[in-house]
Amino acid sequence: MNFKKLIPHIIAVVIFIILNMVIYWPLFMENKTLNQNDVIQGRSANQEINEFREKTGEEALWTNSMFSGMPAYLINVQWSGELLKYIPRSIEKIIPTPASHTFTAMIAFYILLLVFKVNPYLAIGGGLAYGLNSFFLISVEAGHIWKVAAISWMPAVLAGIILAFKKNYLWAFILTALTMALEIRSNHLQITYYLLLVVLVFGLFQLISAIKNKTLPDFAKAMAVLSVAVILGLGANLGKVWTAYEYGQYSIRGEAVLSSNTESSGGLDRSYAFAWSNGIWEPFTFLIPNFYGGASQEEISMDSELAKGLQSRGAGSGQVRSFVKNVPTYWGDQPFTSGPYYMGAVVVFLFILGIIFVKGPVKWWLVSASVLGIVLSWGKNFEVFNYFMFDYFPGYNKFRAVSMTVAIPFLCMPLLGFLAIKELASANWSAVKKQFLTVLGVAAGLCLLFVVGSFMMGFRGTVDAQLGDQAWLVELIREQRASMFRTDAFRSFFFIIAAGGILYFWKENKIKESLAVGLIVTIIVIDLVPVSKRYLNDENFVRQNRGELIAxxxxxxxxxxxxxxxxxxxxxxxxxxxxxxxxxxxxxxxxxxxxxxxxxxxxxxxxxxxxxxxxxxxxxxxxxxxxxxxxxxxxxxxxxxxxxxxxxxNRNANGNAWFVGDVKEVSSPDAAIAALGNLDTGKEAVINTNKFDLTQNQISTGSIKLTSYKPNELVYNSNNNSEGLAVFSEIYYPKGWNAYIDGKEAKILQVNYVLRALEIPSGNHEISFEFQPDAYFVGNKVMMLCSIIIFLILIGGLAYQIRKSL
Incomplete structure (x- = not known):
């Protein structure tokens, strides 16, 4: 084996680890953790499930901790058949979470560029660009851990797919099966769906190319290899996908139940899905971070004109210091934002360069996918396209916060940018010099154009109305926004000029290629890290453990x-x-x-x-x-x-279960929920007889008590003088719950729109509810089988490659 070939890869890993230590220094060196809101919320939601697991060694599968009861699938369920979990866990042994996700993202993008035969040292820059952008790190800061995990594996999945069309079928199969399994395992189907959109656009251009070049047999062979690999990767997560799909039909992402809910057509309500939509100009934050003022609230310097203006109005230093810590600088269209999605001025410049220098289907795929992601992120601000997608494109209406579709350009634009440098390296400089300078002028000139245009912009935000009649304060804030805008526009201008200058002097033979590559990688880091550190910095880390955060x-x-x-x-x-x-x-x-x-x-x-x-x-x-x-x-x-x-x-709570003296029969969900408004729920129940039949005529009086509680098993004892209907304060869910009366299965009825009920014979009885979903138990077995197959083909592939290289 030629170990010299491993040196660039070892260097890449070392650099990625070092940069992760820089970004997450308190995590590595000060024994601190990130104070992430969504993680804290998630830990709270998980607590009953975790306690049950620790006490019994079993999975709860259902939890009463939220919304009066719901399946635990999308909260926290462990799968014994999920053998692939040991891969990310192995990374976490060396690099703690969430730094492990950033490291994975860097490695995955590095692999993607290697598949395109990009210089390994240049590919390091691509990995850094993908892992250090503010979109990724702001998501980390917010605690969107499953989201960043899914984003981190996207480039590796693409790498496997690209290999299939390069006719490297063995590693295409291995890499696609493995990384698709890890991608789906990340449990963020929204990001995986966006990856699917990227792949669909790629496949379309590959099909057009195959028809044009009469290579349809090769296209079919690649598709066959990838199809089997994807099925295997899906199989390694079957239980997760099955339970998510099953539950999705009964969640707010499924069909509407009430006729009054006209917005829902088998998915989310349109207004809910599009609440977080980018403004038309908002993607310019890719180039200029403070294009729209940064986060909803930013800390401003005490030396700023805003602070001075407050002082001139008589505000004390304490008041000024308090105000400048949370200035409403954001003036975009979203109701709230944790910060701008900054891709990097250098990366945007390289992307524009790629539009000119990269040829063929790959360019058009990456440009088209990037444009698609940006247009989708506009959401309600571009109704003609996005409402059509929401209403008619399969599965698209299952997801909210469409601003998240920027994950697509954040994957595709850096890829095209680094392919541009690869093409520039082999290009005839005298033939392309003019084009290069034109692109440089356009990219840098755009930043200067925004500076000039800023003097005609109002910098008005919807939040301004909350400041009442303090016109002077609003004006000071708008001037601060303008200052932030111009400062970052000039900043991006200088980074583009610096990157362009490096590439220019390299092609002019003034500096060596190795130095040029090193400088480009360095300037990308210098560009991205300070912006990302505005939103993920030492203040986000806390020394106390997470348990103390929920005192x-x-x-x-x-x-x-x-x-x-x-x-x-x-x-x-x-x-x-x-x-x-x-x-x-x-x-x-x-x-x-x-x-x-x-x-x-x-x-x-x-x-x-x-x-x-x-x-x-x-x-x-x-x-x-x-x-x-x-x-x-x-x-x-x-x-x-x-x-x-x-x-x-509340001494009037109905308790865990009770017998009712009257049952009101209705014929629709609308009538059922309407009847609840006038129902004495302790004595009466309402049932939709179009869905559920009552077989008993007598209404019972008696007692029923909960004798044993587990999240997935409830046991009651009843004592009633005649047949009757018992209502349980548990949420009705048709997939997995079984009821037994003295060991004999009984039919579960739905009453009061959301609750369970049983027809109970007279006498003393033991009643139990058990949650036994097939989607979990069958899916778990399939997951284990497919995971074993993936591990075996991975080991076989590595053995074959090692033997081949000896």
Whole structure:
């Protein structure tokens, strides 16, 4: 084996590790962790599942910690058949999470460029450009760990696909199967879907090329190899995909249940999906980070004109210091942003260079995919295309926050940019010199054009209205935005000139190629790291461990004196926080895929009851008997603060289960949810008889008590004098729950729009609910089989390659 060939790869790994240490220094050297909001929320949502796993060694599969109960598939489930998890875990042994995802992204893009036969040392620059851009690192800071994991594997999947069309079928099969399995394992189907769009565009151009060049047999062979590889990668995640698909049909991403929900057509509501849409000009943050003022709130220097203006108005130094820490500098179209998506001025310049210098289907694929990603990110700001995509393109309406489609250009534009340098290296300089200088002039000139144009821009943001009639303050903020805009425009101009100068002097034989490559890589790092560090810096790291971040409050301690099974309503933004779920079963939560029916319940009843509840509590009245929906969810405690005295015990909660004396029959979901508004849920139930049949005539009185609680198994004891209908304060879900009365399976009914019910014979009975979804148990076995096959072909491929090189 020629070990000299390994030297560039070893150097690449070392450089990637060093840069990760720079970015995540407190993580490596100070034993700190990232204070990530979404991670904290996720840890809260996971707590019941984790505790059950640690106590029993089993998987919960269902949790009552959020939204009165939901499947745990999209929260935290471990799969014994998921053998491929040991690959990322091996990386994490050396490089801690989330730095491991940044390292993976760098390696994956490096491999992609090697597949295109880019100089390995230049490919290092590509890996750094892909892993250090602010889109990636802002996502890390926000705690979108599954998202960044999926983004990190995208280039490697593409590398495998490219190999198939280069007729390297063995490694195309191995790399595609392995990385597709790891991509899907990342559990962020939205990013994987965007990768599929990139692949579809690639396939289209390859098909056109095959028809044009009469190479359809080669195209068919590549597609056959890739199809088997993708199926194998999918099989290694079958349980995950199956459960996600199964649950998706009943979530807010599935079909609407109520006829009044006209926006939903088998997916998310359009207004919800497009809430985070880029403005038409927002992609210029790829080139100029502060094009739209950066994050929603930025810290400004005390030496800034804004600070001086506040001081001149009589504000004290303390007031000024407090204000400049959170200035509303963002003036774009999104309701909130953690920071701009900065690709890098050098990378954008190289991309423009690639449009001119790279030829053939690869160029048109990368340009088309980049444009597609940008147009999709515009969302509601480009209705004519994006509403069509949402309404008619398969699967597209399952995903929200369309601004995330910038993941496509962030993959494709750097790739075309580094292919441009490869083409420039072999080009006849005298023949292309003029084109090169033209591109340099256009890219750098664009930055200067924005500087000139900024004097005619208003820098007005929707947030300005919140400042009331303080026109002078609004004007100071707008001047600050303009200053930030111009500073970063000049910054990008100088980086483009510097990168262009390096390439120019290289081709003029003034500097050696090795030096030019080193300088380009260096300038990319110098360009990207300071911008990314604006949003991921030492202040984002905390020394305390995550357990301490979710400390038990006095209110929690007060509630936890009750060791029964009940639910808690946190009146402080309950449907957008998961902290309550860390210690309690909550009727609220934090998740992007609530059950459709539960969302309907929130919108049609819970929000109204909460508003009425607040007014009643303010008047000092704690009689909650008229809050039927809150009571039927067994909401025993109302929490409105963190102090022990800020908890109210709801003595009117219906409990875990109860017999009803009257059943109202309706013929549609609309009628069922409407009836809830006038229902005494402790004594009455409503059932849609078009879906569920009642076989009993008698209405029972009696008692029913919960005797054993596990997330995936509930046991009750009933004592009733005649046949009757028992209602359970548990969410009805048709896929996986089985009910047994004295060991004999019983049919689960859906009542009160969201709850379970059983027809119970007279007498004493043991009743149990068990969650046994086929999608988990069958899917797990298939995952193990496919994972073993992937490992075997990987080992075989490596052995073959080593033997071949000896």
């Amino acid at each position: 038990k409050t006095e209110a929690d301690k007060s509630i936890l004196q009750d060791d029964g099974h009940y639910r808690v309503l946190n009146l402080n933004n309950p449907f957008n926080e998961a902290r309550t779920s860390y210690y309690h079963s909550s009727i609220g939560g934090y998740h992007g895929a609530k059950m459709r029916r539960y969302q309907d319940l929130i919108e049609n009843h819970l929000q109204n009851e909460m508003a009425q509840l607040v007014e009643k509590l303010r008047s000092g009245n704690t009689d909650l008997s008229d809050f039927g929906v809150i009571n039927m969810l067994n909401t025993k405690y109302i929490k409105f603060g963190d102090q022990a005295g800020q908890v109210i015990t």
